Amino acid sequence: MMALDDIASACSGPAGDCLPQIVEGMMEIAHAAKDVLFKKESFKQLSVYLERVAPVLKELIKKDISYSRNLNSVIEILNQEIKAAKQLTADCTKRNKVYLLMNSRTINKNLEEITREISRALGLLPLASLDLSIGIIEEIEELRDIMQRAEFKAAIAEEEILVKIESGIQERVVDRSYANKLLVHIAEAVGISTDRSALKKEFEEFQE
Structure with missing residues (x-):
């Protein structure tokens, strides 16, 4: 299978x-x-977007579209962002939860x-010259609009803990009771055991 790094450089023929x-x-x-x-x-939200974009790209593949500067830009952007998304997904699967x-x-x-x-890549597609169905064109335009306005927000519990951590650092809180409560809140937010040994292990990994 071709590595994602090589996709754009290997494309000197049909976009398909x-x-x-x-x-x-x-x-x-x-x-x-x-x-x-x-x-x-x-x-999950990102996956929904990707699962909607994929069929659109499959329609382009069927058209055996000739390579062009515009399409080169689309492919380069998609290649770069898929690489970034893949790395981010791997990080959020393997990295320490406190991190x-x-x-x-x-x-x-x-x-x-x-x-x-x-979304920007979809906007670069020369829709008028691609001989696509009205349904596919409408899907591309809708996806482009939705994805351009997409927002990813932290859960309330996450944001509250981050604020408490920042506040403690700024105010130089050294109270052990405050620190212990904060550790428990962090553990609950990221789904790890509040057991002392489990907490110690998790934070040791975070500091590595």
Whole structure:
């Protein structure tokens, strides 16, 4: 199977040679997103978008579209964003849960950027010259609009804990009771045991 890194550089012929690899990458992400440890709803949202974009790309494959500058840009953007989404999905599947919580806002921002860039790629498709059905054109336009406005927000519990952590740092809180309560809240938010040994292990991994 062709690596995602190589898709754009390998595309010097019909777009149909490149798009199947991108579609495959989208489906891999949608499948892998089911196993993330963090931001499950956000990754589910991303998966829904990708699962709607994939059939559109399959329609383009059927048309055996000739390679062009516009299509080159579309493929480059999709290639880059699928790579980014794949890495983000892997991180949220394998990385330490406390690390993921502390980077919650960055993860949300990355999900939004990926989604909006894919929307931008759809906007570069020369719809008037592609001989697509009205239904497919409407789907592309709807997806482009929805994905451009997509927002990925932290759960209320996550945001509350991040605010408490920031507040504690700014106010230089050194009260042990406050710290212990905060640790328990963090554990509950990321779905780990509040048992002392489990907490210790999780935070040791976070500090590595």
